[in-house]
Amino acid sequence: MTSQSDSTEPGNDLLIHVCPHCKTTHDMAAQITDGPTDPPLSGDISMCAECGMLSIFDDVLALRVMTTEEEDEVLSYPEIIKARFLWEAVRRDDVWQLENEDDTE
Ligand SMILES: [Zn+2]
Numbered sequence: 001m002t003s004q005s006d007s008t009e010p011g012n013d014l015l016i017h018v019c020p021h022c023k024t025t026h027d028m029a030a031q032i033t034d035g036p037t038d039p040p041l042s043g044d045i046s047m048c049a050e051c052g053m054l055s056i057f058d059d060v061l062a063l064r065v066m067t068t069e070e071e072d073e074v075l076s077y078p079e080i081i082k083a084r085f086l087w088e089a090v091r092r093d094d095v096w097q098l099e100n101e102d103d104t105e
Pocket of ligand 1: 020021022049050051
């Protein structure tokens, strides 16, 4: 599985892919599970750092929307649950910081 990025990993910074949900172009991906650290493979799952939606790398390493069956399966993976929880926590923190900045006036 991949999501947002770590440009120190060789090869990963050359992968350009577009989120099929929000159309954000990503030029990096980072693996969040144990295993080889090479660029993503066909069938690997991606979570968009911009919108938090899940997609899957196809045969030419473009991202596509998952089928309902694929999504039902991966939503039970502990790594996916943790990644989505962290993404949502970061988003909430952004909102919290903006609210606090408004309070200081
Ligand atoms: Zn997205």
